Amino acid sequence: xxxxxxxxxxxxxxxxxxxxxxxxxxxxxxxxxxxxxxxxxxxxxxxxxxxxxxxxxxxxxxxxxxxxxxxxx
Numbered sequence: 386x387x388x389x390x391x392x393x394x395x396x397x398x399x400x401x402x403x404x405x406x407x408x409x410x411x412x413x414x415x416x417x418x419x420x421x422x423x424x425x426x427x428x429x430x431x432x433x434x435x436x437x438x439x440x441x442x443x444x445x446x447x448x449x450x451x452x453x454x455x456x457x458x
Contacts, residue, residue, distance in 0.1 A: 388420060394434040398442075417442035 401412040
């Protein structure tokens with residue numbers, strides 16, 4: 386993956402294109418998740434030049450827990 390090797394630094398977004406089907410899609414969350422996964426497998430931190438990208442986009446993969454109302458008796 387070129388991002389982990391420093392080929393791309395401070396990315397904003399990653400867009401996937403399928404020209405045969407004529408569509409494009411923001412795949413930033415998928416890429417951020419994969420960057421984190423590969424760093425975890427290699428027992429290393431996310432490189433400093435990708436930290437902001439990963440933090441910004443990986444939240445789509447986190448479980449969201451809604452607060453429950455608390456009733457005081």
